Amino acid sequence: MKKPLLAAFAFSGIVMAAHIPAMAQDTGAKPTPNQDTQTTVDQNIDLMRKDIRSQKKQLIAANVPLTDTEAQTFWPVYDRYTAELGKIHDEKVALLKEYAQSYETMTDAQADNWISRALKMDADAAALRIKYQPMFRKVLPAKKAALYEQVEREAQMMIDTQLAMQVPLIQP
Numbered sequence: 001m002k003k004p005l006l007a008a009f010a011f012s013g014i015v016m017a018a019h020i021p022a023m024a025q026d027t028g029a030k031p032t033p034n035q036d037t038q039t040t041v042d043q044n045i046d047l048m049r050k051d052i053r054s055q056k057k058q059l060i061a062a063n064v065p066l067t068d069t070e071a072q073t074f075w076p077v078y079d080r081y082t083a084e085l086g087k088i089h090d091e092k093v094a095l096l097k098e099y100a101q102s103y104e105t106m107t108d109a110q111a112d113n114w115i116s117r118a119l120k121m122d123a124d125a126a127a128l129r130i131k132y133q134p135m136f137r138k139v140l141p142a143k144k145a146a147l148y149e150q151v152e153r154e155a156q157m158m159i160d161t162q163l164a165m166q167v168p169l170i171q172p
Contacts (some may be wrong), residue, residue: 010105011136043095053082054075056155063151064144074148081132088124095121103170112169 057078066074095117102110129149137145 049086049089049093052159053086056152057082059155060148060151064148065142066144070140070144074136077132077135077139081128081135084128085125088121088128091117092121096163099167103168106170129153 025033060078095114095156099106099114106114133145133149136148
């Protein structure tokens, strides 16, 4: 059951990431997209993010066997974690949109700012995992808490890899 979920999950990451180059291409030499176009892009990104969150939850449910008692205490903690992680991902989406609009004309100062912000988001996500690990360990036995973290990290790495493959590199 794990492989089909992983394949579907990876596909969602590809679909979500596909918007980044399209946004960058749309902003090349053309005028800024009108509000309707931007609203549509934002709505599509929001829908894809919701779908990815749902698939990620299904992936965890399929790969981390929980008793009924464990599930009753685990999922509320997971939902709080996901809500906090979503705020970091909101920043990531905003940063990627900004990048898409300026990567062809990015100055050294903008590049420094962009990478500093991207690295801070990575650090914030790691800090969030560290913050929540004791909470997950409190509601799960050690091996299940470790298994959850493995599945969570694997899923996030798949998303990040798919996204990174779609983002054009800065040209020196």
